[in-house]
Amino acid sequence: MPERPQALFAMTAQNVPHLFPPDLLARLRACLDIDPALVVQDFTGPRVRAALARTEVLVTGWGCPRLDPAVLDAAPGLRAVLHAAGSVKGFTTPGVWERGIVVSSAAAANALPVAEYALAVILLAGKDVFASRDRLRARRAAHPYGEIVPGLGNFGRRVGVVGASRVGRRLIELLRPYDLTVTLADPYVDAPEAARLGVALLPLDELLRTADIVTLHAPETAGTRHLIGARELALMPSGAVLVNTARGALVDHRALTGELRTGRLSAVLDVTDPEPLPADSPLYDLPNAFLTPHLAGSQGNELARLGRTVVEEAERLAAGEELRHAVDHTALNRAA
Structure with a gap:
């Protein structure tokens, strides 16, 4: 032996x-x-x-x-x-x-729970679960059960994936069984590769303009710091949701806080910059910001x-x- x-x-x-x-x-x-x-x-x-x-x-x-x-x-x-x-x-x-x-x-193994988290958040966001929970809690018995709410649901929901990383690619696989329209922005992916992944390749600005839910899966590099800033957030349609399970520095948190205060967008953030956020960060209290403590990865x-x-x-x-x-x-x- x-x-x-x-x-x-x-x-x-x-x-x-x-x-x-x-x-x-x-x-x-x-x-x-x-x-x-x-x-x-x-x-x-x-x-x-x-x-x-x-x-x-x-x-x-x-x-x-x-x-x-x-x-x-x-x-x-x-x-x-x-x-x-x-x-x-x-x-x-x-x-x-x-x-x-x-x-x-073991990055490939660690990508799976992050992709699963992102999938769950995307489907819940499509149902407006986070805001609906708060409305139910506030109204209690007065909340109208069974009411049809226009705009809710995941049939045809447009999901924009930013970054064909391991997590991004795994998420694209997990999204396939659902009636969603999935687009991708990644400067290192060409049209034939996007076709193999089964997604439409778009420039980042176009993805932001056309997605109901934008989910970030790019790496943190010098070129991706504040990839999503005030200009990019302004491109997103009213009612859109930004999901970040990648790195906090991809998002300009000052700009995001300002945009969230208008009530135009929502955000689900598992990662922040800095991490953890200062105790006085407004993101803890904004009703359209849903924070989790960096738990999307393996736990x-x-x-x-x-x-x-x-x-x-x-x-x-x-x-x-x-x-x-x-x-x-x-x-x-x-x-x-």
């Missing part, structure tokens, strides 16, 4: 049992020589340095320290990083790629899906097979 590669956990310690419940941990340890009692949150210290010196595989997650040149020098045998979360931009450095270290990410039992992705990658690595979720570092400048 071949010797198992030496591995080390590098992440927030309390997440390990959620990512790797007993059955998954057993599979991971069957293919990697890894100690679940040693979870690194700081690469300094003699015990950690000694572990790094023999580490071939890092199993990382949220809270992984930065892999700077000093850490890489301390781990001369490191050949793979298996990340049990989404983006690797926060902890990888140029040296990782220069040394030919393969990096795998609770969904973390095990991320762990399973890493375990499967570790099994491929141990078998000498190509990793299925290897990160293309040349595309990181336009990825989340």
Whole structure:
């Protein structure tokens, strides 16, 4: 039997049992020589340095320290990083790629719950559920049950997806069974690819003008900061809903607050800028702003899906097979 590669956990310690419940941990340890009692949150210290010196595989997650040149020098045998979360931009450095270290990410697995959240919000927004709940709460028994409300419903509702990211593409798949008209804005997607996705490709301004619900799935880059500002919000039709499950910085919150105060638009925000918002932010109290605390991504039992992705990658690595979720570092400048 071949010797198992030496591995080390590098992440927030309390997440390990959620990512790797007993059955998954057993599979991971069957293919990697890894100690679940040693979870690194700081690469300094003699015990950690000694572990790094023999580490071939890092199993990382949220809270992984930065892999700077000093850490890489301390781990001369490191050949793979298996990340049990989404983006690797926060902890990888140029040296990782220069040394030919393969990096795998569970971003595809993390995309599913975000897409599911966005789907649920889109369908609920089409029924005006958020405002209807508040009206019911205010009117109580006086609320007219069974009243037909013009403009409500999801038949033919126009949904604009901004960004054909993993989440954006997964959401497009989830939207297919519904009687919705779906459009896409993404500068990296051409018409043939949009046709393969089954959506109409539009410039961002045209998407904003024609969508009842706009859902953001673009990465945060220098070019996408405040992608949705005062000008873009003004393009959206009255009654439209903006959904953001991507990154808070995609939206100019000052401009959004001003637009929401007019009552013309609504917003569902799972991410904000800053995060969390200051306690005195008007977005907490505006009736047409629905906030959730960055929970669209993997939560609770969904973390095990991320762990399973890493375990499967570790099994491929141990078998000498190509990793299925290897990160293309040349595309990181336009990825989340």
